[in-house]
Amino acid sequence: MNGFRYAFAGLRLAWMRGVNFRIEILCALLVLTFAWLLHFSPAEFTVLILTISLVLAAETFNTALEELCDKFQPTHDPHIEKIKDLSAAAVLITALGALCVGIVIAIPHLW
Secondary structure, eight states: OHHHHHHHHHHHHHHHHOHHHHHHHHHHHHHHHHHHHTTOOHHHHHHHHHHHHHHHHHHHHHHHHHHHHHHHOOSOOHHHHHHHHHHHHHHHHHHHHHHHHHHHHHHHHHO
16 A cells, blocks of 8 residues: 555655646646547547556656756756756657657547
8 A cells, every 4th residue: 555655645746846747637638628529439548548648657757867866966967967858858759659649549530
């Protein structure tokens, strides 16, 4: 049960400290509402939920890595900057992938 407690504490931290996390949650809710209005199939909903989960997980890892870097190197360091940039790039890649998945699934429903 402690694992769940720690996980929910992490979600709370991601929500409280991560503006991008909150924006991504809002986008996810909009996408799922849009999917519901367009009567996506259960399989399409499943793909969307999995894709959204990947983006949120990537954002959470990004936030955790930034916290770790800031803990051990609070002043500017070019290596830490590269680590943070790479971590942010991973979030961008998953978000762009999610956007592509959403577009591919939505196009037939819009025609």
